[in-house]
Amino acid sequence: MKSIRGCMKPWLLFFMLTCAFSGCASVQPWEKQNLAKPEMTFEGDRLDTGYTEHIYSSKEASSGGSGVGGGGCGCN
Amino acid sequence: MFHELNDMRKQRELCQNRKASVLGALLASAAMLLPLANLVYADAAPEKGMVGIKYLNYHDSQTGDTPLTAGMSRDRIDVNALSFMGMVPIDGKWTIAGTFIEDSVTGASPAYHGWGFPAETASGASGDLRHAGDLNVTRYFSRGTLTLGTSYSEESDYKSLGCSLNGTLSTESKNTTLSLGTALNSDTIDLDRDTVVGGKRNPDPGRKTVFSGLLGVTRVVAQNDIMQMTMTMTHGYGYYSDPYKDPDIRPGHRNMFTFMTRWNHHFEGPNGTARLSYRYYSDSFGIKGHTFDAEYVQPLSNDWQITPLVRYYSQSAADFYVPTGSDPLVMTPTTGMAHYSEDQRLSAFGALSFGIKISKEFGDEWLADVKYEHSQQCYDWGINGKGDPGIPTFNMRAIQIGVSRKF
Amino acid sequence: MKTQKMKKFGAAFIALVLSFGLSSNASALDKGEKVPDFSLPGKQGAVKLSDKAGSLIYLDFWASWCGPCRQSFPWMNEMQAKYKAKGLQVVAVNLDARTDDAMKFLAQNHADFTVAFDSKGQTPRVFGVKGMPTSFLIDRNGMVLMQHVGFKHADSEDIEKQIQSALEGK
Incomplete structure (x- = not known):
């Protein structure tokens, strides 16, 4: 039986931390014209995402990844 | 002066x-002395509320397109669904958002591999009608958000209740945001029904409890680039078998791990945006999955927008997946095994999807959209070689039509 | 094994939270500080801040793509009309990289106050602008009376009170 701990490799955390605080050039508040566009955010059309995630998670073994919470379903 | x-x-x-x-x-x-105020548009509470409605029509089928699976072609499931969403900002500091969905399912799913369909009745864990909804309350702070959520899902044989707490914390520049989240779900599966396979019928319902935790970082990389990395860990225990599949006895717990990376890039020239994502999935059933998503949002004149998308998915089989034998129409014996399943969703396969979404804005308030998506699963499209050749090719298509309004 | 992993995870998390607290490299103009002068192209000729010395100045940094900025325009019109006679001057510095975008915005959103254009973003750097919009209330001697980030109707009442008291307490 496999354990989930085997999957959580420390390099992942390290990668996330380095990326988060690397010396990327800082973007100023007045330079966020394009970042302000709705399509540049990670939130999308909620109902579309709801349908799409529901469809794929009921036909594939993988699920989740983009957030926690939200409705469960009997589509085992 | x-x-x-x-x-x-x-x-x-x-x-x-x-x-x-x-x-x-x-x-x-002066930053430390600033009163709590919305520092940046993106993390500020929305200025406007929104309501939306969306219709879904879904159809899937399987195709016996190899000598082994010849004759297995047939339609499977049809879904018609209607969903609603609403979001209201309150006092510039709060939002309340909710969604509600009703869907109706007709058709049938196989009991094992790609065969074993019940007679012409609705079948599978999906009952005739499902209702689901969620409600989220968010408090916006100068450098973060806190969201409390509840959710439910109900169908004739299945009930799920959930609650969640999510928080975000941003640096002063708003260029880095940390996300933390946790959720708890409790499911009840009715096993006292005629459609439940014989050996699993039980007056007591099956129960399942699932905990999840999330850690994520969102980072503005440049004026046209933003990245997000999210790790999710889920631990669940209880009834994981499928009451309508036979043979199918699964372990009583399931741990899942996902690592998801998303990257959005804006192209100044065409004014379009590429949205890419990759998800790694691994669970204690022994399944590993890779999901690649790419879409490109292109605004056109007169407030039209077109978004083509592609998706590739690959998974390995569960440790206890029992493949087809020489005749895919016959179930494989499982005598002597502690855990086993012949559910094709636990087999190894790859899937490729294509889709397109077209939307149009009417003024600043109305938005209408249409989306078409088609996907195909094949036993030999996986990253790590071939899966089970006795599983027929699976096709699905979904059409969505939606309207929303800001107010 | 498990506790070791959890410890690692915990340590990384604490480091992450700490670095958030320390990652501020801010230096915004604070209350009581003298403001730097600037000269920028405007809607009607050059706009030089020091030319307005002697007036109470409401200096606003905005952009066409910023939602709260759009909401602040009617309010700034109202303030300019209401307190012009008492010596208030509203100066709104646009920070769009493409001044064309600002012009389109101004065609739809009427501005009854001084508008200047800084497409290279030089002034917000010096003023330490931390969000969009950011505004400064500057007294008749060129000293910062107030700095405010964002725009909400709830906050605007408070800012108006500060304008009133600054105009009366000269």
């Missing part, structure tokens, strides 16, 4: 790397 701008700039540049600023008194940090 007034200093010259250029002199100020030169001085600041000179001493930028030193702690002691020549301009000390002039340019001391």
Whole structure:
């Protein structure tokens, strides 16, 4: 039986931390014209995402990844 | 009285790397003294509320397109669904958002592999009608958000209740945001029904409890690039078998891990945006999955927008998946095994999807959209070689039509 | 094994939270500080801040793509009309990289106050602008009376009170 701990490799955390605080050039508040566009955010059309995630998670073994919470379903 | 701008700039540049600023008194940090205020549009509470409605029509089928699976072609499931969403900002600091969905399912799913369909009745864990909804309350702070959520899902044989708590914390520049979340779900599966396979019928319902935790970082990389990385861990225990599949006895717990990376890039020239994502999935059933998503949002004239998308998915089989034998129409014996399943969703396969979404804005308030998506699963499209050749090719298509309004 | 992993995870998390607290490299103009002068192209000729010395100045940094900025325009019109006679001057510095975008915005959103254009973003750097929009209330001697980030109707009442008291307490 496999354990989930085997999957959580420390390099992942390290990668996330380095990326988060690397010396990327800082973007100023007045330079966020394009970042302000709705399509540049990670939130999308909620109902579309709801349908799409529901469809794929009921036909594939993988699920989740983009957030926690939200409705469960009997589509085992 | 007034200093010259250029002199100020030169001085600041000179001493930028030193702690002691020549301009000390002039340019001391005021940030700590700022009252709680919305620092940046993106993390600020939305200015407008929104309502939306969306219709879904879904159809899937399987195709016996190899000598082994010849004759297995047939339609499987049809779904018609209607969903609603609403979001209301309150006092510039709060939002309440909710969704509600009703869907109806007709058709049938196989009991094992790609075969074993029940007679012409609705079947599978999906009952005739499902209702689901969620409600989220978010409090916006100057550098973060806190969201409390509840959710439910109900169908004739299945009930799920959930609650969640999510928080975000941003740096002062708003260029880095940390996300933390946790959720708890409790499911009840009715096993006292005629459609439940014989050996699993039980007056007591099956129960399942699932905990999830999330850690994520969102980072503005450049003026046209933003990245997000999210790790999710889920631990669940209880009834994981499928009451309508036979043979199918699964372990009583399931741990899942996902690592998801998303990257959005804006192209100045065409004014379009590429949205890419990759998800790694691994669970204690022994399944590993890779999901690649790419879409490109292109605004056109007159407030039209077109978004083509592609998706590739690959998974390995569960440790206890029992493949087809020489005849895919016959179930494989499982005598002597502790856990086993012949559910094709636990087999190894790859899937490829294509889709397109077209939307149009009417003024600043109305938005209408249509989306078409088609996907195909094949036993030999996986990253790690071939899966089970006795599983027929699976096709699905979904059409969505939606309207939303800001107010 | 498990506790070791959890410890690692915990340590990384604490480091992450700490670095958030320390990652501020801010230096915004604070209350009581003298403001730097600037000269920028405007809607009607050059706009030089020091030319307005002697007036109470409401200096606003905005952009066409910023939602709260759009909401602040009617309010700034109202303030300019209401307190012009008492000596208030509203100066709104546009920070769009493409001044064309600002012009389109101004065609739809009427501005009854001084508008200047800084497409290179030099002034917000010096003023330490931390969000969009950011505004400064500057007294008749060129000293910062107030700095405010964002725009909400709830906050605007408070800012108006500060304008009133600054105009009366000269």
